[in-house]
Amino acid sequence: MRTFLQEKLASPAFIGEAASGKRAPLLHFMTLREREQFSWMDLLWLAFLAGLAILPPIEEIHKQFILLAIGVLQLLEGRLLAYFPTRGRYYAVFLKILLATLLIDHTGEVAITSSYYPIYYLPVVTAAIYFGPWGTLVWTAIASAAYCSYLYPAIQQYELTTSAITELTIRILFFFLAGVIVNRFAVENRRQTRRYQVLAEELEKTNRRLEQIQAEARRSERLAALGQLSAGLAHEIRNPLGVIKGSAEMLQQKLHDSNPLASELANYISSEVNRLSALVTRFLDFARPQHLETAMHSVADVVERALKAVAAQWTGPAIDVERKYESDVPPVPLDENFCEQVFINLAQNAYEAMTDGGILRVSIRGVEQDRVRGVEVQFSDTGPGVPEELREQIFNPFVTSKKSGVGLGLAIVSKIVDDHHGALRLEASSGQGACFSVFLPEAGSAAEPSPSRAVEISGE
Numbered sequence: 001m002r003t004f005l006q007e008k009l010a011s012p013a014f015i016g017e018a019a020s021g022k023r024a025p026l027l028h029f030m031t032l033r034e035r036e037q038f039s040w041m042d043l044l045w046l047a048f049l050a051g052l053a054i055l056p057p058i059e060e061i062h063k064q065f066i067l068l069a070i071g072v073l074q075l076l077e078g079r080l081l082a083y084f085p086t087r088g089r090y091y092a093v094f095l096k097i098l099l100a101t102l103l104i105d106h107t108g109e110v111a112i113t114s115s116y117y118p119i120y121y122l123p124v125v126t127a128a129i130y131f132g133p134w135g136t137l138v139w140t141a142i143a144s145a146a147y148c149s150y151l152y153p154a155i156q157q158y159e160l161t162t163s164a165i166t167e168l169t170i171r172i173l174f175f176f177l178a179g180v181i182v183n184r185f186a187v188e189n190r191r192q193t194r195r196y197q198v199l200a201e202e203l204e205k206t207n208r209r210l211e212q213i214q215a216e217a218r219r220s221e222r223l224a225a226l227g228q229l230s231a232g233l234a235h236e237i238r239n240p241l242g243v244i245k246g247s248a249e250m251l252q253q254k255l256h257d258s259n260p261l262a263s264e265l266a267n268y269i270s271s272e273v274n275r276l277s278a279l280v281t282r283f284l285d286f287a288r289p290q291h292l293e294t295a296m297h298s299v300a301d302v303v304e305r306a307l308k309a310v311a312a313q314w315t316g317p318a319i320d321v322e323r324k325y326e327s328d329v330p331p332v333p334l335d336e337n338f339c340e341q342v343f344i345n346l347a348q349n350a351y352e353a354m355t356d357g358g359i360l361r362v363s364i365r366g367v368e369q370d371r372v373r374g375v376e377v378q379f380s381d382t383g384p385g386v387p388e389e390l391r392e393q394i395f396n397p398f399v400t401s402k403k404s405g406v407g408l409g410l411a412i413v414s415k416i417v418d419d420h421h422g423a424l425r426l427e428a429s430s431g432q433g434a435c436f437s438v439f440l441p442e443a444g445s446a447a448e449p450s451p452s453r454a455v456e457i458s459g460e
């Protein structure tokens with residue numbers, strides 16, 4: 001009986017109730033286990049039915065058919081429940097009551113005196129497993145009523161004695177007793193299953209979060225190592241660049257009239273050196289230790305300034321900006337200038353991604369991430385989105401898919417957000433466009449921002 005119950009309790013329809021249709025890993029585990037036990041249960045059922053079949057009345061063909069039908073129903077019950085997830089359990093109990101009622105009609109001269117009456121335990125126990133306490137009582141009452149329906153033909157022929165009434169009452173009371181006991185056990189098991197399932201889901205969530213944190217840590221390490229190495233290099237490059245630039249300018253002045261071609265070449269040298277110098281300066285801005293000057297600011301104000309700055313210098317196709325700012329977002333501790341740079345870089349990328357124009361949606365809302373309250377800013381565009389193969393790398397320095405890009409924009413964003421103890425995420429692509437979200441913790445929610453990581457990558 002115990003194995004039978006456990007198998008029922010582990011059935012998909014059953015756990016489905018607890019998981020509201022979701023298939024969690026625990027569910028798979030139980031379904032597999034159920035399948036493993038299936039052959040054992042088959043054998044048990046066959047043995048039980050064969051035992052009943054060889055007991056008198058053996059030549060009653062109806063009895064044998066009914067036993068066969070009970071066996072088939074029992075073996076196919078799992079499929080019935082899977083096929084009719086909500087109504088299946090009603091069908092199963094109802095059919096069992098019907099077959100039990102037919103069976104006792106064919107196994108006794110007077111049906112109500114049939115020794116096969118315990119067959120009613122089958123629908124009663126099934127109801128106890130699939131339904132709550134009230135459902136169990138109702139179904140047991142229906143099974144008892146079906147059994148008692150044979151009272152009518154019996155009293156047409158025989159007298160109903162007190163001892164017969166007592167016997168009948170005892171049998172019916174035992175139906176209820178069995179139903180109640182099994183139901184208690186089933187409800188408790190269901191509760192346990194639900195608890196394990198919630199636990200398994202939480203564990204899975206924690207695992208995912210852990211993987212995400214590990215990925216972020218790897219990214220930070222990569223950035224730090226790369227920053228340290230290249231900042232030193234960039235610093236060394238800047239000095240000779242200054243000398244080249246100065247010399248080219250002098251050359252240009254000297255040769256201005258006497259040799260126009262040489263003067264033009266000197267001009268090229270000077271302008272290219274300017275470009276290189278701007279690049280090196282930008283890189284050093286990224287790699288240099290940052291000393292954040294944090295104060296409480298409204299994130300919306302900083303975002304607005306960034307959007308204005310990007311729109312003002314934009315010369316490409318028309319871009320609409322849709323804003324969705326929650327009104328009661330609290331101020332957070334941030335360095336205005338660095339954070340403005342974060343939002344400028346994200347908005348700039350979105351503008352550049354929408355080569356045929358489009359919509360940039362910016363939202364700001366108060367959220368809680370891993371029990372830390374803060375503000376989340378999302379930049380979502382209608383461009384082509386970030387290709388799958390680039391998703392992991394775009395936060396690394398010098399990863400770019402643009403002809404004139406340097407690939408520092410997101411690396412800078414990532415570093416500044418890190419220094420604010422926030423989180424930067426590229427949301428899973430949901431159709432069109434890319435969506436970046438920046439989370440900035442509220443004051444007191446996390447350790448105060450410190451330039452610790454920036455010190456790690458200092459190169460100057």
Ligand SMILES: Nc1ncnc2c1ncn2[C@@H]1O[C@H](COP(=O)(O)OP(=O)(O)OP(=O)(O)O)[C@@H](O)[C@H]1O
Binds near residue numbers: 386404411433434
């Ligand atoms: N909104 C976006 N939509 C599609 N791809 C994006 C988006 N934002 C970033 N990317 C991808 O990520 C890459 C890296 O972006 P990042 O801002 O770091 O560098 P960049 O824009 O190429 O150069 P720059 O240093 O001038 O910012 C981009 O080249 C682009 O391929």
Ligand SMILES: [Mg+2]
Binds near residue numbers: 409
């Ligand atoms: Mg960029």
